[in-house]
Amino acid sequence: MVTYFAAGWRIDNTTSGSSPKFSRVEFRRLDQQKQVYITEFDYSHPQHTRLNTILLNQETGMSIPISTPTEVAQDPLKLLPRLPPSSFYVYNELLTHDLKSTTKGFLSRQGRHKYIYAAPFGTTRGRQELWTYWRANKIEGVFARDVDEHLLREEPVLRNYWKARDRGKKEEAQASLMEFKEILDVILVVSDNPTTRTNLHIKFSDLDALGTGGDGVRVGRQSVRQDNEILPVMNLDSGTWPTGGGGVGSCRRDLIDYLSRIRWTAFVEIGSAEAVQRDYQIERNISSITYLPLWDVDFSSPDENIYRNLDFRTLRKKKLATKDSLINSVFVPMVYQLINAIADDELDSNKLTEYEELFVDMYLYFQKCDWVKSWNHASTQQTWIATWIECSKKRYKKKDTILLEMPTLKEIDMLFSLLTRLLLPLSATLPKIPVVHVSHHADYVNPCTSIQNVDWEKWLGGGKYNDDKQKIDISRRIYPVVNGMNVARFKPKPELENNTPLAVMLSHVSPVKDIHNAIYAANVIVNQLHIQNYQLYIYGSKEKDAAYAAESENLISSLNLQGKVILKGLGSPSDVLPAGWIFVNSSITEGLPLALGEAGLCGLPVVCTDVGGSREVISDLSTGVVYGAIAPPAKARQLALGELRVLTMSDGLEQLIDPNAPVVRLDDLLAKGPEAVEKRMCKKDVREKRRKLGLQLRERTIQTFSIAKYWRQHEQVLWLGWLYAHKKSKSSFE
Structure with a gap:
């Protein structure tokens, strides 16, 4: 008897009719129960597959190389060439669960009949x-x-x-x-x-x-016990990890995957229960994950998803506890206060504290009372409509609105549906965990860059209310932790560089990345300055915002840039970046864009807009040296000139590599015509100096944005948070 076990089969193209490619096949014979034949398939040669077989003794654990047995080398029953099944239910000797029927036998060299059985999984x-x-x-x-x-x-x-x-x-x-x-x-x-x-x-x-x-919600084997080695931390995410990619999701991934002394209890807002991202691991170092879907088919109730692990008895108790008198005396006043808070356009720090307490009160209320019964109660509905009409009339009397802007009952009802969806996370139960990792308003605030975002956090914390005391207080709690990058993943590959000038972009094709600005910049270079020896490849998903991607394609066509600007779709950064001469980023907002550092690690100088932490990535803030060019956001001509400045190594960039070289001004090159610009870009020594500028950015990226440094600093802050919470609770008790 021979038992086949298919390990790691794969097929490159299921529609081509080709056979599956096995990485390994194991089998054993009935008269040799402890002997396992293991054959590995080597496809390094395109025409001839090499088979390497060992005989493993399961009692001793010893293995020896042997010749590949007939059962695999000759495959008399033609099991190996079979295509994988088209669905889980399709019959296949290698893949069908619990198959016990026999196949026909064959005559071995020893003259005995051997029978092949499919192995039950x-x-x-x-x-x-x-x-x-x-x-x-x-x-x-x-x-x-x-x-x-x-x-x-x-x-x-x-x-x-x-x-x-x-x-x-x-x-x-x-x-x-x-x-x-x-x-x-x-x-x-x-x-x-x-x-x-x-x-x-x-x-x-x-x-x-x-x-x-x-x-x-519990992942399984991870402990949430607090001791001197393991720290439980609650993380709150909204639309990023693990349901969406991008820089924010990647940063959360890095913390969860590699901080082995942290156990995360995750609360994740997602669009729907079907939107869970499968590209991030969600088990290692995670104690539990509670998904908070906002738009699922759950009839605006947390019972289907948020409370899916609660038994019927518990849910029934909440409904019984939600009495009419409690709704009228407690919940309805909160709804009235909530609507006034939404309509209030004169917020100050005192009001903000009051409204923050309102959300805390609503959270505590829904820990005991039923969500649907409270919101759908007649008193709640009447208060909702009457209060919005009252607030709208006040704005109309103050001449802040005109009559046409007064909301209709339909619009008020639509707002009710929207707001109750957005507030659904308040129905979740938060465990008592000493440290919470959130976006803003924390005891320790860790922006991902030391410029711009720091001022933004100060403004959020008190600046927008002209509250100097709160602004100073939040300033004391800001500790920037600059994002880290996996520097070993990206390497320069000059042999892959395109033969002609090529600018590369790598980002989501979406309005926030302002792809249109980059296309208009290409229009300036190609159609206005008449520099034809130029291309722009834009890598990124065209499905994430299909409408914007279609607009971008139409814009390329309308500007007659076909062949000059190409939306390439998704691409692996380590594969597509080395082909470029420069990297371009045209975003209108950023945190600390990892793509700029990744481009630098591949040896490309960067041309980017001056948003978020972009300047911190591609320049030395202490000396002012820029390893590329920086342009204002939404300014296509300045972005185009920045690209040309780097491609021609003009306006002082060449002196960063060769201090004794004469200064070449881009304006002088443009005055001589497009031929002079193209000749300068493609000049051998200029190309070499441009590569060296990219290597300087690579060196800075390695020194400044180490992923190990990023992990260490974040873990230190989390443990400091635990110490702060411990001392705070101790002083409160005393």
Whole structure:
């Protein structure tokens, strides 16, 4: 008997009719139960696949190289060339769960008949294959979750658990789980990698809550216990990690993935329950994740998602506690105050404190009372409409609005639906954790750059209310922690540089990145200054904002820049950046843009707009040296001249590399005509000096934006936060 086990099969193009490519195949014979034949496939040669086989003795753990056996080398039953199944349910000897039928035998060299059996999957292996199919969009999530439960119902260790659960005996089922917890910690693991990552698979916490995949908030094996080595921290994210990419999501990813002494309890606002990003790991160093979907099909109720791990009895108690008298005496006054706060356009620090306390009161109210019953109560609805009409009349009498701007009942009702959605996170229950990592208004404020954002934080903390006391107070609590970058991931590859001048952009194709400004700058270079030896490649998802991407394509066509400016779609930074001569960023707002540092690490000088921390990335603030050029935002001509200045190494840039070189002014080159500019750009020694300018930016990036330094500083601040909270609570007690 031979048992095949397909490990890591893949197929490059399922529509081409080609065979799957295995990374490894294992099998054993009936008369040699402890001997495992392991064959690895080497595809380094394009025409000839090399097979390397070892014989593993499972008793001793020893292995020896051997010739590849007939079962694999000749494949008499033609098992290996079969295509992978088109869905999880399709029959396949290598991939079908629990197949017990035999195939026909074949005659071996020894003259004996051997029979091939398909190996039934173990629970872990079966779930791995299942969620691989889901990740490849071969099976819908709702069906995958059902199949996942089916696989676990066949697991012998869980037999008593399912028996108790199906009879409604919650305590007995939970006791059965705890009895085999160490075994289940292994069985229930679905490998955390991009091909299988999901928030829908059944975890230990889901079984403990008698729920299905995604019901439990606890990740599983991570402890939230506070001691001298492990610090529990609550992180609050909105639309970034783990549901969206970009710099903010990447920064959160770096902290969660690599701060091994921190255990995160995550509360994540997302658009809908289906919007969970699968490109970030959501298990290591995480104690629990509570998703707070704002727009899901949940009838504006937290019961379906936020409270999905609570039992019916608990939810029923909240409804019974929400009496009419409580709504009228407590909740309705809060709604009245909320509407007045929204309509108040003369905020000061005293009012801000009052309104902050309002949100705290609403949070405390919804910990005891039902969300839907409170908002849908007749008194609440009447107060909502009457108060908005009252506020609108006051603004009209003050001549702040005209009659046409008075809201209609339909608009007031739409605002009700919108606001109750946005306030849904107030229904979540926050655990008592000493340190909370949020965006603003904290005991320690850590902007990602030491310029611009620091002033912004001061303004948010008190400057916009002309409150000097609060402004000074917030200033004392600001400790910039500059973003870090994985400097080892990016390297210069001069051999990949384009033969003709090429500017590269790498960002989301969206209005905030102002791609149109870069296109207009290319129009200045190509059509106004008549410099034809120039191209701009824009890398970034065209699906994230499809309408804006279409507008960008139309703009390129209307300016007759086809072939000069190209939206390339997604591209790997380490692969596409080295082809450029310069890197361009035209954003109208930024934090500390990692893309600029990544370009520098690839040896490209940078031309960017003066927003956020961009200046801090590409220049030395102490000396004023700029390793590229900086232009005002939304100024296409200045951006174009900045690009040409770097491409021609003019206006003092050449002197950063060769102090004795004569100064070349860009205006003089432009006065001589486009031929002089193009000749200067492509001159061999100018190209070499431009590369050296990029290498200087690379050196600065490595020294200033080390990821290890970023981790260390953030971890120090988190532990300082715990110390501050500890001393604060101690002094309050005394």
